[in-house]
Amino acid sequence: MKVLLADPLPEDRPGFHPFDDRIRSDFAGFSRLALLARQAEIGPFEDIDVDFTGVEWLDANMCAPLGAILYRAGRRGNSVTLSNVQSESGKDVRGILLRNGFLSHYGQTRWPDKYGTTVEYRRFEPKDQRAFAEYAEAVLKGAHVPKMTTALRKWMMESVCEIFENAVMHSRTRFGIHACGQYYRSKPRLDFTVADVGIGIPGSLKEKTGEDVAAIEAIQWAVTGLHTTRHDNVPGGVGLKRLREFITLNKGRMQIASGRGFWELAGTGESASEMEPIPEPW
Amino acid sequence: MSDTIPVSVFEVVGSRLCVASDDGQRVFEQIASAFRQGRRVRLSFLNVETLTSAFLNAAIGQLYSPEFGEDYVRANLEITDMAPEDVDLLRRVVETAKFYFKDPRRFVEIVRDASGELSDD
Numbered sequence: 001m002k003v004l005l006a007d008p009l010p011e012d013r014p015g016f017h018p019f020d021d022r023i024r025s026d027f028a029g030f031s032r033l034a035l036l037a038r039q040a041e042i043g044p045f046e047d048i049d050v051d052f053t054g055v056e057w058l059d060a061n062m063c064a065p066l067g068a069i070l071y072r073a074g075r076r077g078n079s080v081t082l083s084n085v086q087s088e089s090g091k092d093v094r095g096i097l098l099r100n101g102f103l104s105h106y107g108q109t110r111w112p113d114k115y116g117t118t119v120e121y122r123r124f125e126p127k128d129q130r131a132f133a134e135y136a137e138a139v140l141k142g143a144h145v146p147k148m149t150t151a152l153r154k155w156m157m158e159s160v161c162e163i164f165e166n167a168v169m170h171s172r173t174r175f176g177i178h179a180c181g182q183y184y185r186s187k188p189r190l191d192f193t194v195a196d197v198g199i200g201i202p203g204s205l206k207e208k209t210g211e212d213v214a215a216i217e218a219i220q221w222a223v224t225g226l227h228t229t230r231h232d233n234v235p236g237g238v239g240l241k242r243l244r245e246f247i248t249l250n251k252g253r254m255q256i257a258s259g260r261g262f263w264e265l266a267g268t269g270e271s272a273s274e275m276e277p278i279p280e281p282w
Numbered sequence: 283m284s285d286t287i288p289v290s291v292f293e294v295v296g297s298r299l300c301v302a303s304d305d306g307q308r309v310f311e312q313i314a315s316a317f318r319q320g321r322r323v324r325l326s327f328l329n330v331e332t333l334t335s336a337f338l339n340a341a342i343g344q345l346y347s348p349e350f351g352e353d354y355v356r357a358n359l360e361i362t363d364m365a366p367e368d369v370d371l372l373r374r375v376v377e378t379a380k381f382y383f384k385d386p387r388r389f390v391e392i393v394r395d396a397s398g399e400l401s402d403d
Contacts, residue, residue, distance in 0.1 A: 129302035133332060137299075151367050157332050158371070161301040165336040169303055234303070235343045235382035238335035238374050 001046060003039050005032070006054030022057035025191060027264070029062055030257040031275045037069045037197070044077025053084040056091040060182035061193040063102045063121045065257070068178040068195040071105075071123065075175055082106050100180060116143050119181030119192065126168040126177060129161075135179065136160045144183035145190055152250070159246050162239035163194045169236075171198025200258040215261025216272045223256070223263070286322040286360070289313060291341070292329040299332045306340030313341070317350055317358060328363040335375055342372065343379035352380055 006021050023029045040048055050070065058066075074080045082103070087094035097103045098111040100118040119139050124132045139145075140157055148156070167177045173196040181192035199207065202218040213221070223240045247254040247265055254265040263272045289312050292298065295305045309325075316323045325342075327333075345355045364372065 129305075130297055130299050133299040133301045137332075154332070154365075154367055158301075158334055161299075161332060162334045162336060165301060165303060165334055169336065233344055233347055234307075234340050235346070235375075235379040236336070236339050237382075238339070238371070238378050242335065242371070242374065 001039075001042065002049045002051050003036060004051050004053065005036070006052075021054050023055060023059065023062055024057070025059040025061055025193065025255065027262050027273055027275070029059065030065070030255070030262055033062065033065050033069060034257070034260070034275045036066070040069055040073040040078075040080075042078065043073065046078045048073055048078050048080045050080070050082050051084050052082065052086060052093060055086065055093055058093050058096065059191065060096050060100050060118060061180050061191040063097065063100060063180040064178045064193040065195040067102060067105065067121055067123065067180070068175065068197045071178070072175040072197045080106070096182075100182070102180070115185075117183040117185060119179075119183065119190075121178070121180040123176040123178050124164070126173065128177075129165060129168065132164045132177070132179070133157075133161050136164075139181060139190070139192065142183055142190075144185050144188065146188045155246055159243045160192065160194075162243055166239060167194060167196045167198070170201070170204040171196040172204075173198035201256070202259040202261070214274075215259030216263065216274060217261075219256050219258055219261045219263040220272065223265075285320075286324050287316045288324045288326065289316070290326050290328065292327075295330075298329055300330050300337045300341075301332060301334045303336045303340045306337040306342075309341035310344055313345060313359065314350075317345075317354070322358045322360070324360045324362060326363045327361070327365070327368070330365075330368075333368050333371060335371060338372055338375040339379070343375050343382075346376070346379040346383050348383065351383075 005023070023032055036050070042048070048070075070080050085094040085097060085103070086092075094103070095111065096118070098108060099113040100121050101110045102121040104110045105121075105123075119142070120135075122135055124135075136157060140153055140160075164177060164179075167173065171177075175197050178195045179193065181190060183190050200215070201222050202213055202215045205211070205213050205218045205221070223244050244254065244265060246252075251267055253267075256263045257275070260275045261272065262275055264270070289309070291300060291309055294309050294312055297305075300306070313323050313325065342359075345359065346352055361372070
């Protein structure tokens with residue numbers, strides 16, 4: 001099966017809004033990957049060719065959810081290939097994915113990162129908490145990380161580790177926890193994403209309570225604190241709430257995509273949207 | 283024999299990175315074992331550089347369960363060598379634990395209330 005990552009729907013479809021040719025770390029980008037996750041729910045023993053024709057940009061941190069989706073498809077026994085990853089001046093998707101090591105997982109040799117702006121794409125097993133912490137530590141010591149105080153760096157490090165530990169404790173993923181990022185020297189900014197393909201926040205909530213809660217409400221519930229979906233006698237709920245406060249204080253951006261819900265905290269405040277079920281084009 | 287047992291978090295975990303809930307569980311078991319033998323514990327965070335709430339919830343938060351409780355923990359657990367930035371995190375973990383163990387089923391009710399509101403919409 002060939003999956004076109006750009007423009008997956010015919011333009012003559014009423015009400016159709018084609019996907020941008022740039023997959024960014026935003027609602028549209030996560031919606032596109034949510035659709036890809038559904039498209040890849042086939043197999044086992046199918047050929048899945050993810051065709052990048054028309055994709056002129058991919059925010060490097062989006063390699064984390066993209067890698068998680070494709071890894072699951074592969075582990076289900078499918079053969080996953082990537083094709084037509086572009087490499088032209090000004091839209092060097094291929095160069096980005098070669099430098100951050102993403103394409104190394106698809107049979108290509110990693111390119112050196114002479115600019116030092118990539119954050120390596122990595123997959124961790126849930127028991128790899130310390131390996132992830134060491135990786136995160138190296139990311140936060142990168143030459144292009146915006147200058148910050150020691151206390152701020154420590155807080156940031158702990159926050160990133162909280163996200164990983166949340167995935168370990170709640171996602172029940174059997175397909176690893178994926179991480180990737182990118183430094184932007186000119187902004188200056190670090191984008192970093194952690195992704196799993198587990199049961200999600202709504203699924204975790206349902207396991208604990210037996211209640212169906214809409215994805216957006218489940219995410220909002222998770223970030224408000226004093227709650228936990230842990231199944232043992234251990235309290236919880238501090239991590240995401242503290243992270244949210246940290247992001248607000250430092251004028252950063254935090255995004256959570258889980259189930260059909262997309263939630264974002266940025267300089268303008270909070271917003272939440274439901275990733276609509278998209279008509280299948282095949 | 284001393285009434286107070288020194289416990290080094292760095293030693294129990296074997297790393298300066300105390301991020302995993304499972305590692306916190308090992309610290310909890312060390313403390314709980316001492317408590318059950320009527321000993322006090324002096325818990326040192328010397329050489330610990332990174333802490334998460336997930337670790338502290340397991341290591342310290344669950345001490346506030348009915349087996350020991352707030353008064354017992356306050357009287358028998360001494361925390362030392364903790365970075366000032368982490369003291370605030372510990373305070374929040376302890377506050378949350380006290381809230382949680384006051385009524386562990388409370389959050390289920392919160393969710394049920396929330397889902398009821400949603401279905402009423």
